[in-house]
Amino acid sequence: MSEDILDIIKENVIQGRKTRDDMGIDERLSGTPGVLELTETALSSDISPELIIKQALTSGMEVVGEKFSTKEYFIPDMLASADAVGAAMDILKPLLEKTNVETKGKFVIATVKGDIHDIGKNIVAILLKGAGYQVNDIGINVPEDRIINVVREEQPDYLGLSALLTTTMTSMESVIKALKENNLRNKVKVLIGGAAVSDEYAKEIGADAFCTDGFQAIKVLEGFEKN
Amino acid sequence: MPREGILINKPIERLSGEQIRLIHDASIEILTNPGLLCFNKKAAEIFQSHGAGVAGVTGSDTPCWHVKIPEKLVSDALDSAPRMVTLGARNPDNVLIMKGDEPRVFFITGSETNIWLDVDFSTYVNKADPTKEVKLPEFQPRRGMVADLCDSAHVCEHLETIDGYIRTVNIQDKDITEDNKDVNKFFACLNNTTKHVMSGLTSLKQLDNVIKMAEIIAGGSTKLKENPLISFITCLVKSPLQFVDDTTETFMEVCKRGLPIVVSSSPQAGTSAPIKEAGIMAQINAEVLAGITLGQLVNKGTPVLYGSVPVRARMDTLGDSYGSVETSQYHVDCTQMARFYNLPNYSTSGVCDTKTPGQQSSIERLFSDIVVALSGPQFLHCAFGLLDCNSVFCLLQAVLDDAHFQMIKFFLKSPRIDEQELDTVKKQIREVVATPQKMFINYIRPVMRSGEISPPYPFEGDGESDSVFALANERLQALRAKPVEHIDPDTTARIFREIPGLLPRLNVYKGESKS
Numbered sequence: 001m002s003e004d005i006l007d008i009i010k011e012n013v014i015q016g017r018k019t020r021d022d023m024g025i026d027e028r029l030s031g032t033p034g035v036l037e038l039t040e041t042a043l044s045s046d047i048s049p050e051l052i053i054k055q056a057l058t059s060g061m062e063v064v065g066e067k068f069s070t071k072e073y074f075i076p077d078m079l080a081s082a083d084a085v086g087a088a089m090d091i092l093k094p095l096l097e098k099t100n101v102e103t104k105g106k107f108v109i110a111t112v113k114g115d116i117h118d119i120g121k122n123i124v125a126i127l128l129k130g131a132g133y134q135v136n137d138i139g140i141n142v143p144e145d146r147i148i149n150v151v152r153e154e155q156p157d158y159l160g161l162s163a164l165l166t167t168t169m170t171s172m173e174s175v176i177k178a179l180k181e182n183n184l185r186n187k188v189k190v191l192i193g194g195a196a197v198s199d200e201y202a203k204e205i206g207a208d209a210f211c212t213d214g215f216q217a218i219k220v221l222e223g224f225e226k227n
Numbered sequence: 228m229p230r231e232g233i234l235i236n237k238p239i240e241r242l243s244g245e246q247i248r249l250i251h252d253a254s255i256e257i258l259t260n261p262g263l264l265c266f267n268k269k270a271a272e273i274f275q276s277h278g279a280g281v282a283g284v285t286g287s288d289t290p291c292w293h294v295k296i297p298e299k300l301v302s303d304a305l306d307s308a309p310r311m312v313t314l315g316a317r318n319p320d321n322v323l324i325m326k327g328d329e330p331r332v333f334f335i336t337g338s339e340t341n342i343w344l345d346v347d348f349s350t351y352v353n354k355a356d357p358t359k360e361v362k363l364p365e366f367q368p369r370r371g372m373v374a375d376l377c378d379s380a381h382v383c384e385h386l387e388t389i390d391g392y393i394r395t396v397n398i399q400d401k402d403i404t405e406d407n408k409d410v411n412k413f414f415a416c417l418n419n420t421t422k423h424v425m426s427g428l429t430s431l432k433q434l435d436n437v438i439k440m441a442e443i444i445a446g447g448s449t450k451l452k453e454n455p456l457i458s459f460i461t462c463l464v465k466s467p468l469q470f471v472d473d474t475t476e477t478f479m480e481v482c483k484r485g486l487p488i489v490v491s492s493s494p495q496a497g498t499s500a501p502i503k504e505a506g507i508m509a510q511i512n513a514e515v516l517a518g519i520t521l522g523q524l525v526n527k528g529t530p531v532l533y534g535s536v537p538v539r540a541r542m543d544t545l546g547d548s549y550g551s552v553e554t555s556q557y558h559v560d561c562t563q564m565a566r567f568y569n570l571p572n573y574s575t576s577g578v579c580d581t582k583t584p585g586q587q588s589s590i591e592r593l594f595s596d597i598v599v600a601l602s603g604p605q606f607l608h609c610a611f612g613l614l615d616c617n618s619v620f621c622l623l624q625a626v627l628d629d630a631h632f633q634m635i636k637f638f639l640k641s642p643r644i645d646e647q648e649l650d651t652v653k654k655q656i657r658e659v660v661a662t663p664q665k666m667f668i669n670y671i672r673p674v675m676r677s678g679e680i681s682p683p684y685p686f687e688g689d690g691e692s693d694s695v696f697a698l699a700n701e702r703l704q705a706l707r708a709k710p711v712e713h714i715d716p717d718t719t720a721r722i723f724r725e726i727p728g729l730l731p732r733l734n735v736y737k738g739e740s741k742s
Contacts, residue, residue: 025676075668
């Protein structure tokens, strides 16, 4: 029984179906329960959150990643799957906390002050959530002091800063300076991204990494975990 | 079901209605003053017997007549020429139906080149950093052979954007002669593609053998008339305003047999036609009208295409400059003229001046492909794979062109904007603006695999290296590996029994034949 439902959850992750209202790719699944409903069913059948994450969610995302790398899947497919997994993780997170199972880490993400562009930031947030990170997206045009407050209060492992414009990218440097001034810099890894910035700029302002996209962000985070 | 082509809802136009009328009037005037020189006696006699002014030209090295074609003959011909021309095919799904008043574009290969361009890839290593290497194509020109024509027809069969096939390469094998070239080139084409096949004729003596071959394939003469799987193209009028003896003879003989034929004229602005747009337009239109008139006088109702291949001269060599912007302007003008007469138009695009595939080739051909296609010619001879004007054919370029035409065809799709569609998207907008992320990505997926989103450029590489040629070559090899839908063994055996001059090596069932 548990294997059956885990397989169905995995298939729905691959299909990118969060709820029964989502279409996915295989039309035959239309109207059937999606990842959210199936996760609840699995929990009510006493299947452990760890098993659901490992055998259904993570396993499904691995297949999605393979399909993406062979260009069978595109970013909208990846995002749909990641969104479904992220939603399931929201249900599972409180249960994991109760059992002292650690998540991959907390990630606060923001588009810096003066910049309202958020497509890239949103995509990164969805992908990270789908990859198992606890993501707090604090929005666009976020002032430096708000970012500092969130870092101080939530103590995230990672801070992601996004900027599209050459006129707003300088805010990233200000945030990093403020982190140092508030003795927070060594408590959080800072990742920057966006069309305006580069690896060179990341080094220049003292960020820990520059990421071209969400997929690279996941790789960078995995690299941090290994170290 | 015939092929759909692409219907251009709003064809681009350069000429106003008044300008079209002015060109028409000028052409009619040119047909009597100065009229045409006719080097074909039968044609001169036909014109004379129908009331044209015909007078022998004295002092000419070859027999020649001065022909003045009155407007009435032209208007009668325009009345009797069919408004709709069907170009048949071995596969009924590949039939092309061209209506003079409907700007539905079909994309067709051609023309016949002497040189076949082989492609090979070599690896180059960076002297400063030997770990860096790139693969670059090397192009090797050589004489075209019948095996190349088979190869080309086979690949074009599998390129979905190609609607029909004009032979792409002149077959110059040692055992090909003037007396067997036509049967072999038509057989090589017909045996390797199920799409419509058009060609010029090298020797009039071969016309009936070619037609007989087509009749055997179609299932008889009546079936061939119903499904004319071959058609012909002749440039019977040499610019300026001269009926050439042999091609006029060929043209008249094809007309007598009632198969579709393109009346083509190819003046060069600056040398064989005035450099001014008004001049080349008035002249080419007169030349095509003269050909159409002769065709209808020979056999009323002969299916003809208004064929226009105008080109501007290069200023540095006075050779053809198909890549010039004016050449595309002339073609758009000619398409408008053909539509004015309600006749299907054979037009040209994609011919470039450069000798090898590359940036110049892509820019020149894509520019004319887009603008000429948008003007809505029915038969767009879009020079798949052609380079160096009409001299070189390269299959790699044909594969690259296919990608261009996928884009153009997608662009030409009719917009889907109706109340139902707008209701759907208004609902989406309301739903999305109420979400924190405000993104429409979830709605991409249902349309992503439905063909509503244009595919990415198929030869896009990874990273910062240009992989276009290498990826196009991979596709070319994949196309070559696809099966060939040959003519069936019994029909092939009958063709080889009854049609003289066919090269035995073209019989793919050699040794398997029942006969």
